[in-house]
Amino acid sequence: MLNKFRALAHHPRSKLVLAYTAGAITALSFAPYSIWPLYLIALAFVLHQSSDLTPKQAFKYWLSFGFGCFSVGISWVHVSMDVYGGMPLIASIALMALLALYLALYPAVAGCLMQKLAPKTSLLRNLLVFPALWTLTEWARGWVLTGFPWLWAGYSQTEGPLKPIASMFGTLGLSFIVALLAGAIALLAVKRWQSFAIAVPIFTALTFVAPMTSEVTPNGETIKVALVQGNIPQSMKWQPDALWPTMLKYMDLSRPELLNSDLIIWPEAAIPAPDVDDNVQSFLYNANKVANLNNTAIITGIIGYQNSEFYNSLIVLGNYNHKQQSEPDYLGDGSNEFKKHHLLPIGEFVPFESLLRPLAPFFNLPMSSFNRGDFTQPNLNAVGHQISPAICYEIAFPEQLRANMNDNTDLLLTVSNDAWFGTSNGPLQHMEIAQMRSVELGRPLVRATNNGVTAVVDEKGNITQQLPQFEAGVLVADIQLMKGHTLFTTIGQWPVLILSFLIALGAVIRKKFQ
Numbered sequence: 001m002l003n004k005f006r007a008l009a010h011h012p013r014s015k016l017v018l019a020y021t022a023g024a025i026t027a028l029s030f031a032p033y034s035i036w037p038l039y040l041i042a043l044a045f046v047l048h049q050s051s052d053l054t055p056k057q058a059f060k061y062w063l064s065f066g067f068g069c070f071s072v073g074i075s076w077v078h079v080s081m082d083v084y085g086g087m088p089l090i091a092s093i094a095l096m097a098l099l100a101l102y103l104a105l106y107p108a109v110a111g112c113l114m115q116k117l118a119p120k121t122s123l124l125r126n127l128l129v130f131p132a133l134w135t136l137t138e139w140a141r142g143w144v145l146t147g148f149p150w151l152w153a154g155y156s157q158t159e160g161p162l163k164p165i166a167s168m169f170g171t172l173g174l175s176f177i178v179a180l181l182a183g184a185i186a187l188l189a190v191k192r193w194q195s196f197a198i199a200v201p202i203f204t205a206l207t208f209v210a211p212m213t214s215e216v217t218p219n220g221e222t223i224k225v226a227l228v229q230g231n232i233p234q235s236m237k238w239q240p241d242a243l244w245p246t247m248l249k250y251m252d253l254s255r256p257e258l259l260n261s262d263l264i265i266w267p268e269a270a271i272p273a274p275d276v277d278d279n280v281q282s283f284l285y286n287a288n289k290v291a292n293l294n295n296t297a298i299i300t301g302i303i304g305y306q307n308s309e310f311y312n313s314l315i316v317l318g319n320y321n322h323k324q325q326s327e328p329d330y331l332g333d334g335s336n337e338f339k340k341h342h343l344l345p346i347g348e349f350v351p352f353e354s355l356l357r358p359l360a361p362f363f364n365l366p367m368s369s370f371n372r373g374d375f376t377q378p379n380l381n382a383v384g385h386q387i388s389p390a391i392c393y394e395i396a397f398p399e400q401l402r403a404n405m406n407d408n409t410d411l412l413l414t415v416s417n418d419a420w421f422g423t424s425n426g427p428l429q430h431m432e433i434a435q436m437r438s439v440e441l442g443r444p445l446v447r448a449t450n451n452g453v454t455a456v457v458d459e460k461g462n463i464t465q466q467l468p469q470f471e472a473g474v475l476v477a478d479i480q481l482m483k484g485h486t487l488f489t490t491i492g493q494w495p496v497l498i499l500s501f502l503i504a505l506g507a508v509i510r511k512k513f514q
Contacts, residue, residue: 023068062111066104076424126183216442291318292328339373
């Protein structure tokens with residue numbers, strides 16, 4: 001019976017099914033499940049199973065694994081297309097599957113190249129070539145076609161023991177380590193236990209060493225922040241008749257906290273209309289005065305309009321430079337404003353729009369014609385504090401966050417509207433991505449969203465407070481501010497990428513002269 005099972009498991013089609021299943025299991029390593037060992041086990045399994053394949057077979061095998069990872073891990077993508085994009089369910093699932101298949105190409109390329117450069121199980125293949133190729137292809141997935149760095153292997157450690165190492169080498173560095181540990185586990189199947197026995201103590205030691213490399217310490221100040229979660233239904237958010245009630249709801253929720261909070265934060269596009277709209281200008285004028293009179297500042301998402309172009313923006317109302325000022329600072333001239341740089345394809349801009357927009361309502365989502373802000377922008381200034389922002393999707397790009405942080409940055413801020421994805425896992429995965437930015441950069445982070453997850457994260461990436469999803473509410477927190485830098489703040493992810501490139505190059509040269 002056991003022999004029959006082994007024979008079935010080694011059948012080419014069965015292998016592809018097993019690879020897909022292993023890939024699907026990796027979804028349990030990310031939020032909301034966070035069963036981090038499953039990623040290591042699944043990756044080790046497919047690495048071992050692919051050791052006797054030709055490069056062409058390996059491409060199909062790892063494509064199947066990748067398709068399992070993404071067809072399950074990002075299945076929530078279809079919700080926005082089905083519920084809000086006007087597409088039939090079968091069409092939205094088909095488009096989601098097409099995206100998953102595209103993303104699966106990256107592990108497929110890594111697997112194919114690995115079998116070309118190091119076809120047989122060995123220390124070289126499992127502990128060097130595989131981690132290097134895995135890291136390089138994950139990095140490529142994060143920038144090709146504007147990038148989709150979701151479900152990097154490193155994010156499986158958001159609740160795992162290796163998380164502190166991200167302060168040294170970043171999430172991509174964790175991807176390298178996860179791949180290396182999976183390679184060591186795979187070697188156990190051929191009784192090469194020594195590599196595993198060496199790798200585990202080394203990386204265990206690194207988790208203890210990582211905090212020692214950080215210069216991040218409390219700066220002696222705290223800031224009291226109120227995060228407002230409006231829970232505006234997505235179906236009415238962009239309706240013209242809902243504009244004034246929406247703005248009033250955010251002000252009504254904020255009013256009890258005005259006297260007691262230093263900073264009030266509203267989510268992405270909390271004001272869902274251009275700042276040149278007459279009603280919006282009237283509201284902003286009054287909110288600006290109210291914030292000043294209460295010795296506070298309000299940061300809100302809004303549709304910015306400058307030089308005949310629309311932007312997904314954040315503005316600051318009230319007091320910029322000091323908690324107490326005789327007059328507010330907001331002028332509506334584009335100063336102290338953050339414009340989103342990394343736009344979401346389809347949702348915020350439509351590539352090949354002349355071809356795609358006529359095809360379906362999905363390609364004409366509200367505000368899908370935004371322009372791009374600069375990659376590097378000044379921090380927002382609010383009540384004398386420097387705040388480094390990221391709007392929605394761009395929190396997933398660590399080098400952008402690192403480029404926008406400076407010596408005076410007190411706080412990381414991200415705002416979002418994940419109502420597009422309903423009760424799916426998407427918003428929870430988005431939250432764990434934001435947590436990793438805190439670990440990497442050594443700053444507390446606040447996250448304000450329309451319907452969750454609204455939360456406060458400390459400089460070690462731990463959620464300290466959060467609001468329930470799908471409820472209107474206000475989260476008030478006293479946040480200890482930090483100073484100093486992590487190693488990642490200084491060096492970024494480039495050392496990991498250079499190491500991976502040199503390993504891959506060495507493997508190519510070795511193969512050529514064999």
